[in-house]
Amino acid sequence: MPEQKVLFLDKPKGSFVVANAPILKPGPGQISIKLKAAALNPVDWKIQDYDFFIKDYPAILGTDLAGDVEEIGDGVEGFSKGDKVFCQGYFVNDLAGFQQYTLMPADLVGKIPSNIDYAQAASIPLGYSTAAIGLLAAHPLGAGLNPTYDPTVKYTGESALVIGGSASVGQFAIQVFKHLGYSTIIAYASGRHTDFLKSIGATHVIDRGETPIGKVAETVKKIATTPLKVAYNAIGDADSRTACFDSIVEGGQVADVNPEAKDVGNGKTVIAIMGNSHVPVNREFGRILWKNLPKLVQDGAIVPNRVEKLPNGLAGINEGLQRMKANKISGEKLIALPQETV
Ligand SMILES: NC(=O)c1ccc[n+]([C@@H]2O[C@H](COP(=O)([O-])OP(=O)(O)OC[C@H]3O[C@@H](n4cnc5c(N)ncnc54)[C@H](OP(=O)(O)O)[C@@H]3O)[C@@H](O)[C@H]2O)c1
Structure with a gap:
């Protein structure tokens, strides 16, 4: 052999x-x-x-x-x-x-x-899948924002938050929100990444060198044009999750890269993401993802x-x-x- x-x-x-x-x-x-x-x-x-x-x-x-x-x-x-x-x-x-x-x-x-x-x-693949499964896939795998990649589904006028916007997964979460048509996409990341994150879809970057994680929700509420229904936690620690929960409305959802993440009550839901399409529960969405991803990259919607x-x-x-x-x-x-x- x-x-x-x-x-x-x-x-x-x-x-x-x-x-x-x-x-x-x-x-x-x-x-x-x-x-x-x-x-x-x-x-x-x-x-x-x-x-x-x-x-x-x-x-x-x-x-x-x-x-x-x-x-x-x-x-x-x-x-x-x-x-x-x-x-x-x-x-x-x-x-x-x-x-x-x-x-x-x-x-x-x-x-x-x-x-x-x-x-x-x-x-x-991994970064995009973790963003797409967490945000697009149907409950309980994801936030259910567009499980079929229907091009007519748009969230124009709505606001979203990505904690860890410059992380590999965070960059793809920003781009998924952008492709869904979100009007305000707030990223929490080091300020040196601001221009790049704006080039891929962030409308605002909160510099984590200037704003501590405990002040993020307050800052988000000043920036957001509409109350947030969804946030993405690309860091996965407890402080980042709390900042996400504090930023969203009652009934809102936090997609979290920590597979052990748990709800904190208040009618707010955490989606603990398993960002791999090989896992049997993700397989059906994974097929849809891989049918759509090459064209999204070719079109520049995902970089x-x-x-x-x-x-x-x-x-x-x-x-x-x-x-x-x-x-x-x-x-x-x-x-x-x-x-x-x-
Ligand atoms: N559940 C899953 O299936 C799944 C899948 C993939 C990844 N993950 C997990 O997701 C996390 C991110 O993975 P990745 O590949 O995207 O990581 P990565 O690209 O290596 O992340 C590095 C970035 O994290 C940022 N960062 C670190 N601490 C931060 C904080 N407290 N607040 C904001 N930004 C912070 C840094 O940002 P600055 O440079 O801006 O300071 C750095 O650029 C990891 O914990 C990984 O294990 C989970």
């Missing part, structure tokens, strides 16, 4: 090591992809530190991928060898990003639009994160994750290039 390089997390709370592993053939409904880019995400260092989601070790992580279609399984239509594609990985070795080849269910794969490259494409390409192929991932864990990444996505592994 032909072999490839992979990055194994060798055991629970263990180390990342480059190793050889077989290149798998796609089963029915799957394609195999030669990976050209894989993005790093906070979940990758959190799994290493805390050991969750993974059942079998050694484990391959990586949930944001882009590359070329290598082989096509039975029953797959609409893809040809060599097509440039992007998709979201899952927490099993067959479907993960930190390797040179992976398998993927074809219905959760999109073709990379011509206006972006592999690294930019790899910056989109990728700004990216930094890492050196040393798969071996460079460990250092990137350490930088991420140390909060040294701001407003960018780190991208590994698996084919550059020696």
Whole structure:
């Protein structure tokens, strides 16, 4: 069987090591992809530190991928060898990003639009999915703002808040609100990102260097043109969640990246997001998402994160994750290039 390089997390709370592993053939409904880019995400260092989601070790992580279609399984239509594609990985070795080849269910794969490259494409899947599932998908998975991507659904005149607007997920939440037609989109982020966040749809940026999290709701109420029915918490800690709850009306919703987030009462609902389309409950919405996402990117309605390409192929991932864990990444996505592994 032909072999490839992979990055194994060798055991629970263990180390990342480059190793050889077989290149798998796609089963029915799957394609195999030669990976050209894989993005790093906070979940990758959190799994290493805390050991969750993974059942079998050694484990391959990586949930944001882009590359070329290598082989096509039975029953797959609409893809040809060599097509440039992007998709979201899952927490099993067959479907993960930190390797040179992976398998993927074809219905959760999109073709990379011509206006972006592999690294930019790899910056989109997890962040966009976490924003879209939390805001668009039907209850209880999301806030139900547009579960079918109906282009006539618009929220013109309404206001929304994104805490952590410059985080990868936050950038996509801003863009989802913009695409839904929200008139006032308030982002809470470092002031240095103001121009960029306005370029992707924020109408106002509250500088977190000047306004403490405890004052956000008060500031939001001064800015908002209409009372907020929905807020997105891209940070997921308790203070950010409280700021979201304090900013919205009774009966409003907070979509929160913390999967453990709970309601606080007052008739306000928290949506604890599971931002992965492979999870069975998300699968139906995931198919709709992947049907729509490539065109949204092609049309410029969704733009990728700004990216930094890492050196040393798969071996460079460990250092990137350490930088991420140390909060040294701001407003960018780190991208590994698996084919550059020696
Ligand atoms: N539930 C899910 O399925 C799911 C999926 C994806 C991610 N997540 C979680 O969502 C969170 C964000 O992920 P990500 O990939 O978007 O992270 P990221 O891009 O690495 O986030 C980094 C950004 O966070 C911002 N930040 C940090 N603390 C902040 C605070 N207190 N208030 C406002 N902004 C703050 C920083 O903003 P400034 O540069 O502006 O200071 C920095 O740019 C992580 O906790 C991740 O684990 C959950």
